[in-house]
Amino acid sequence: MTQTIVIAEMNNNAVHPSTAELVSAAKTFGGEPTLVVPCTDASHASGAQGMGAGSIIAAKSAAFTHYDASAWATALDAVVPQGTIITSASPQSKDMAARLAARRNIAVVQDAVSIEGSNITSPVYSGKAMQTVAATGPVVISVRSNVFAAATGGAGDVTVIDTDGDVATSVQEFMARASERLDVSEANIVISGGRGMGSPENFAHLEAVADTIGAAVGASRAAVDTWEAIPHAMQVGQTGKTVNPNLYIAVGISGAIQHLAGMRSSKYIVAINKDADAPIFQHADYGIVATWEEALPVLHESLKGMMG
Numbered sequence: 001m002t003q004t005i006v007i008a009e010m011n012n013n014a015v016h017p018s019t020a021e022l023v024s025a026a027k028t029f030g031g032e033p034t035l036v037v038p039c040t041d042a043s044h045a046s047g048a049q050g051m052g053a054g055s056i057i058a059a060k061s062a063a064f065t066h067y068d069a070s071a072w073a074t075a076l077d078a079v080v081p082q083g084t085i086i087t088s089a090s091p092q093s094k095d096m097a098a099r100l101a102a103r104r105n106i107a108v109v110q111d112a113v114s115i116e117g118s119n120i121t122s123p124v125y126s127g128k129a130m131q132t133v134a135a136t137g138p139v140v141i142s143v144r145s146n147v148f149a150a151a152t153g154g155a156g157d158v159t160v161i162d163t164d165g166d167v168a169t170s171v172q173e174f175m176a177r178a179s180e181r182l183d184v185s186e187a188n189i190v191i192s193g194g195r196g197m198g199s200p201e202n203f204a205h206l207e208a209v210a211d212t213i214g215a216a217v218g219a220s221r222a223a224v225d226t227w228e229a230i231p232h233a234m235q236v237g238q239t240g241k242t243v244n245p246n247l248y249i250a251v252g253i254s255g256a257i258q259h260l261a262g263m264r265s266s267k268y269i270v271a272i273n274k275d276a277d278a279p280i281f282q283h284a285d286y287g288i289v290a291t292w293e294e295a296l297p298v299l300h301e302s303l304k305g306m307m308g
């Protein structure tokens with residue numbers, strides 16, 4: 001049995017709760033995983049306590065101020081023990097997973113949705129098929145969220161290791177488009193709009209529903225490509241983000257294979273589309289054949305009633 005190491009998913013200097021799911025994934029290999037927290041201040045690692053790890057390492061470096069693929073992989077490689085490495089399947093962590101695997105000359109398996117013994121299963125061909133590979137040695141695995149239950153308990157003590165990792169470059173400043181909204185890849189509920197929304201201004205109707213039920217707002221590529229006001233960060237699909245929420249509501253989205261690639265593994269899918277033959281209905285658990293102008297106000301009112 002090789003040692004397993006989890007790299008914590010970080011969000012604004014805090015350990016993201018999905019890290020506890022990664023610890024559960026690591027435990028399927030047996031043993032007590034080591035949880036490595038990339039941070040600029042060791043106190044950030046305290047959020048990793050109670051997430052089920054056998055030991056916690058705060059990997060402290062100025063390089064972790066802003067994400068930079070090369071710098072993070074270099075700094076982490078200097079600290080992470082040898083063994084099988086588990087990361088989140090967020091775009092950033094998948095990038096880092098591949099770089100760590102390359103640095104260590106071991107295999108990488110992205111987007112794992114199941115781990116049984118040494119068999120790791122992940123979707124391929126935009127989610128049209130599943131592949132299972134058997135790990136015969138150390139491997140780097142990125143694991144999708146909402147697949148494993150969160151681990152609890154475990155180590156309380158944090159070992160601090162300073163790492164420079166001989167980083168040659170690092171990002172000094174990160175200028176993001178200001179947004180108060182939840183990111184689609186982190187949300188438990190996502191409501192997405194497509195070209196059928198008619199204009200970017202109409203996304204305000206999706207935002208109103210999202211605010212009522214605590215959802216993130218996503219978009220199809222057609223919406224992102226057509227309207228400058230809809231940023232690529234909202235795009236769900238093959239060339240956008242992969243989401244795995246408990247509930248995905250698709251509004252005015254036809255259900256092209258490239259969109260399905262990013263959301264078909266959602267637990268429940270609700271589609272609102274005026275065309276009864278829209279392909280999205282073949283993948284929806286609940287379908288409403290109506291225009292969004294008809295359906296959304298009714299849905300919003302009843303959700304408001306339910307939320308009290």
Ligand SMILES: Cc1cc2nc3c(=O)[nH]c(=O)nc-3n(C[C@H](O)[C@H](O)[C@H](O)COP(=O)(O)OP(=O)(O)OC[C@H]3O[C@@H](n4cnc5c(N)ncnc54)[C@H](O)[C@@H]3O)c2cc1C
Pocket residue numbers: 193194195196197219220221222223235236237238239240241251252253254255256257258259262272273274275278290291292293
């Ligand atoms: C290489 C490649 C990568 C791609 N990657 C992605 C990706 O990551 N994500 C993605 O989404 N797409 C992606 N696409 C594009 C994809 O093929 C589709 O073109 C796109 O998903 C269509 O978006 P849509 O459903 O919003 O638009 P449309 O296909 O135009 O569908 C609009 C839908 O809205 C419905 N509608 C219209 N008016 C209303 C109304 N008033 N009320 C209710 N419904 C209404 C229509 O019936 C229709 O079904 C990719 C394509 C390629 C080739």
